Amino acid sequence: MQRLLISTLIALQSSLFPSMSHAQSPTSFWSQRPAGRWEESLVTGNGIMGAMVEGNPYREHVVLNHSLLFLPINPIMMPPSQGKHLDEIRQMMLGGRFGEASQLLVDIATEEGYVGKHNSDLFVPACRLAISTDSVSPTRNYRRSVDFRTGICRIEWQDGRGSYVRETFVSRADNVVVMRLRALSGKLDTRLSLERITASDPGRRKKFKMNDNDRIETSLAGQGGRLLYYRAKYDTQTVHPVSGQKGYEGYEAAVRIAGCDGSVRPGAGGLEITGATEVLLLARVEPTRDFSKPAHKAMAASLDSLGGYGLLLERHVARHQPLYDRVKIDLGASAADRSLSSEQLLAKGGRSLALIERLFNAARYNVLSATGLHAPCLQGIWGAKMTPNWAGDFTANGNLPVAISHMLQANTPELMLSLFNQLEAHMDDFRTNARVLFNCRGIHIPSHFYTHGLDCQFDKTWPMTFWVAGAPWYSMFYWDYYLYTRNREFLRRRTLPFMEESVAFFEDFLTEGADGKYIVNPSYSPENHPKNYKMQACINATMDIAAIKALLRAVIEASRTLGANSDRIPAWQAMLDKMPAYGNNADGEFREWLWADMEDNHEHRHASHLIGLYDLHDPEIMQTRELRQGALKAIDRRMDFRRKENTGVMAFGICQLAFAAALGQADRCEEMLGWLGDNYFLDNMFSTHDPHNIFNCDISGGYPSLVMKMLCYSEPGRIDIFPAKPSSWRRGSIKGMALRGGIIMEELRWDGNKTTVTLRADDTQKVSVTIYGKHVKNVRLKKGKPTTLAL
Structure with missing residues (x-):
């Protein structure tokens, strides 16, 4: 039956122009115009490779991406020897000398070879395929679309010569970019070439220390027969300081004309196709650790055995569609609204039911398409410039958790394995961080990671090595995976070992205060500082405390479930009992710092202190009326700041606020969901970090998570229906x-x-x-x- 359904779907996709049968479905969208900038390109991907399709009829650009293409701009450094100076740092912090403590960290790093701030390697595109045709004016009946259930990006138009369709998807089954060009009437006369991408931002060029050649030592585009290839060698090959593992030296891309019913001949800088009605292009990108051994011919040969378009699509859909179809939503939007273009629908506003349906589906598609070898990075799996914002890395202290936040709710737990595999590949680095930075056993997860997991990013303003919530926070994703799936073997083999290493760190790290309660020192509430201290270094950030408490509760329960660690559970319970209690400030607002006179600073985009309400609710908050009220007051203060800033930058912070508001505040959630729809999605239904700016995957995970949190919250033995459903969702x-x-x-x-x-x-x-x-x-x-x- 499934094979019959897939074959029927393929037949529909292949029907004659114009094919608009999918336009009224909330599981697709269509747009009235090509991309005006690369960020507006249509996206498709399989979690390993991605493609971005601009949609210009006569000068098409298809950007090719690969999840492992991180351009090295710095040597891989050991974390600074913060641990050797930890007692001194702690004394400075206890004395209120937070700036001096942050500067000491910088001074230590400088003595050990750091030169300025150590940025992540850059997530960069491979190259772009240019598909050029002599223009004929005017075009008619232009539209571009994406079908979320198949991953097909489709461009279609008519002009004085005929009717044309281009389709692109990235196969999950065969790991290949598939492009089909068709003339439904008329002929295809087209030039193909692979081009280097040089787009960059002047400010980040300086920040990332880019040279005139963008840190690319050699690049070469070539052709042979029906093959186009592109090779690029980085000017640096990194070597891991502990394992000695060499990084990638560069990468190669190959585009093969796998089918053409016209003629193909070499042309200036590429290949020329004439007199065709259908062309099949297959592309692949591969990183290489040895650039001296060209691989493009072998890559081309591997593409020859994959079969035609129909078989490629059938194999791909058999893997992609069952994942996508796990969850379906219907908010009762009208057929008229569902048929609108993305431009028209966005203009109706973020509370439009049809827009909520479409964004719920588009956002899930974005994350699914970006998840494979890894979880989505800041840009998912896509990008078209050499200087991505924040290097395009994996930002662990907020962005990444929001990007993956819907995966379990959407019944796609296998997508979470990409994150777990990624974390476990870095375990030795996480252990090194714990030892070098804190003199501790166990693991320490940094705020940023990419090709390695060593904690190397910090400066005086952003002392991110002081953030200790990483390992306990990610432990909770392991724990939640078990709570959703009830997979005891996963709990035994992966969840509990990860949590045991996380808790071992805190057995060594935590110190007692005069009141017998633990002190988290140093500590860090991501990117915020107390109102009365202008430094981010701090003691007892609520985020750190909440994450540690959640870890201790989970490791105890997991151990009891498996009948393990009976000798350690009493000690862990004693640790939990000694953690500081939450509290409200003098205005009744839930505190972000549980130390001395640190005043809350609500004029900030993060809401990290509300972490206990993001996913599995913290029982200490839920069982204390004053704390629940304090959390709502804190949410309101952050929302007031957002209103003054016209919602402001960093959309994932809105998601975090709204996750917390799903505690029972339908009006607040609806307002923030409206903000997201009004300001943080482009015509291609991809999300942004700032209002209509900075291509970013975070809220593509957070948006559907928020919608589901508004409809249902669950714990083992408990199901809460409509904790925050708006009355407008009738x-x-x-x-x-x-x-x-x-x-x-x-x-x-x-x-x-x-x-x-x-x-x-x-x-x-x-x-x-x-x-x-x-x-x-x-x-x-x-x-x-x-x-x-x-x-």
């Missing part, structure tokens, strides 16, 4: 959402005051069900048997 449904406890919500449907929910559990269990915060019933779910409740 009728609708969501299907396939996963819940903690190994439960799939096969369907949640509502129409006015009537609500039904169908639940299917992987094991027999009892759950308590609430709706709008009010308990309605206790239910016994039988293993594998759908149970429908009228609420």
Whole structure:
């Protein structure tokens, strides 16, 4: 049956121009114009390679990307020997000399060979394929579109010569970029070439110490037969200071004309195609550790055996579509609104039901397409300039957690394995960080990582080596994976070992104060500083404390579940009991720093102190009315700041605020969801970091997560329906959402005051069900048997 459905889908995709049958589906979008800048390109990817399609009929650019292309701009450095000076740093902090402590770290690093701030290597594009045709004016019936269920980017238009279609996708099955060019009437007379990408930002060129050749020692574009190839060698090959592992020396790209019913001949700088009605292009990018051994011929040969377009699409859809289709949403938007172009729909505003549906689906598609070898980096898997914002790395102290935040809710737990594999590949580096920076056992995850996991990014203003919430925070993603999947083998083999190393760090790191409570020193609340201290270095950042508490609770529960660590659980419980209590400030707002006279600073884009409300709710907050009220007051203060800033920069901070507001504040959530739709998505349905600016994947993960959090919150044994559903969502449904406890919500449907929910559990269990915060019933779910409740 699945094969028949896939074949039917392919037939629909191949139907004659104009093919608009998908335009009214919320699982696709169409746009009225080509990209005006590279950030507006259509995107497709398989988690290893990506492609960006501008959509210009006569001068098309298809940018080719690969998830491993990080341009080395610095040698890989050991973390500075902060641990040797840790007692001195702690004494400075206890004495309120936070700036001196930050400067001491910089001085230590300078003595050990650091030159200025040590930035991440740069996530860069491979090259671009130019598809050039002599223009004919005017074009008619132009549109470009993306089908999220297949990953096909489609460009179509008519002119005085005929009707034309271009389709591009990146195969999950065969790891190849597939492009089909068709003339439905008329002929294809086209020139193909591979071009180097040189776009960059002047300010970041200086910051990243780029030379005139963009740190590329050699680049070469060539051709042979029906092959185009591009080779680039970096001017530096990194060597890991501990393992001795050499980094990539460069990369190669190959584009093969795998099918053409016209003629092909060499042309100036590329290949010329004439008299064709259909052309099939296959492309691949591969990094290399030995540039002296060209690989493009072998790459081309491997492309020859992949078959035609139909088979390639069928194999790809068989892997991509089941992942994408796990969850479906319907907010009752009108057919008229669903048929609008992305430009028209965005103009209707962020609270438009049709826009919410489309962004929910587009955002999931963006993240799915960027997840494979790794979790999505700041740009997902795409980019078209040599100086990406923040190097395009994996920013662990906020961005990355938001990008992956919906994966478990959307019932795609296998996507989380990309993150776990990535973290575990860096474990030796994380252990080095703990030892060198803090004299501790266990692991320390830095604020930024990329080709390695050593903690090398900091300066006086941003003393990020002081941030210790990383390992406990990512431990919670391991724990949540178990809570959603109930996979005990994963819990035994991967979750518990990771948490044990995380908690070992704090067994060594934490110190006691005069009151017998632990002190987190040094500490860091990402990128914010107290109002009365202008330095970010601090003691007892609430984020660090909340993450440590969550880790201790989880490692105890995981150990009890597996019957492990009976001798260690009492010590961990004692540690948890000695963690500082949360508190509110004099204005009744949940505090961001639990130390002395540090005053809250609400004029900031982060809301890191609310981490205990992002995902699995912190019981200490939930069981204390004053703290819940304090959290809501803190959210309101941050929202006031956002309103003054016209929502401001860094969209993932809005997601974090809204995650916390999903505690039961529908109006606040709806307002912030509206902000996201109004300001942080482009016509290509890709997200941005700032309003309509800076191509960025973060909220493509956060947007669908927020929508699902507004509709349902779960813990093992507990399901809360509509914790923050707006009254404007009068009728609708969501299907396939996963819940903690190994439960799939096969369907949640509502129409006015009537609500039904169908639940299917992987094991027999009892759950308590609430709706709008009010308990309605206790239910016994039988293993594998759908149970429908009228609420």
